[in-house]
Amino acid sequence: MNFDKKYLKKTWNENLEQADLIAEYFYDILFHEFEGTEELFNNTEIHFQKMEFQKAITNIINNLDDPDKVETYLKESGIRHICYGIVPKYYKTVESALFKTFEQVFKDCWSQKMKEQWQLFINFILETMKKGALEIRPDLSE
Numbered sequence: 001m002n003f004d005k006k007y008l009k010k011t012w013n014e015n016l017e018q019a020d021l022i023a024e025y026f027y028d029i030l031f032h033e034f035e036g037t038e039e040l041f042n043n044t045e046i047h048f049q050k051m052e053f054q055k056a057i058t059n060i061i062n063n064l065d066d067p068d069k070v071e072t073y074l075k076e077s078g079i080r081h082i083c084y085g086i087v088p089k090y091y092k093t094v095e096s097a098l099f100k101t102f103e104q105v106f107k108d109c110w111s112q113k114m115k116e117q118w119q120l121f122i123n124f125i126l127e128t129m130k131k132g133a134l135e136i137r138p139d140l141s142e
């Protein structure tokens with residue numbers, strides 16, 4: 001974890017009202033800006049999915065003091081995502097959509113430091129999920 005955990009938690013908790021909107025923004029950005037991603041959720045109840053996504057991000061942030069737990073959680077999530085048809089190329093797409101999400105949600109306090117730290121955090125989430133997936137399915141490698 002090469003980011004400032006305390007800083008991330010602090011900025012998240014200081015902006016909880018905006019942070020609660022992450023999932024709303026995320027799927028809008030993903031579906032509008034990244035062609036072909038909406039189809040991945042054709043069989044998904046999107047309202048429920050948004051709640052699950054919001055819970056997942058909150059859970060990761062709240063558990064940053066326990067890196068092993070977070071890493072295991074993310075790797076297992078990466079493995080589950082194989083079952084949803086998610087191959088590694090999608091992780092880059094989502095990285096970009098998630099960065100834009102944080103940028104828009106935290107727009108009033110989006111400083112250079114915020115940008116750097118949240119980028120590192122997003123990168124950590126997606127790389128760890130991908131690592132989990134590739135450990136059991138190395139054949140999915142890009």
Ligand code: HEM
Nearest residue numbers: 037040041043044052053056057080084086090091094125
């Ligand atoms: C920031 C990283 C991600 C997080 C936190 C996340 C979170 C979640 C959560 C909590 C679920 C509910 C089911 C479960 O926990 O297994 C889920 C399902 C799903 N995610 Fe993700 N995900 C991430 C990355 C991705 C990526 C890269 C894609 C590809 C575009 C994706 C597509 C899906 C799909 C298709 C489902 C299945 C929905 C269903 O049940 O029908 N996710 N995700």
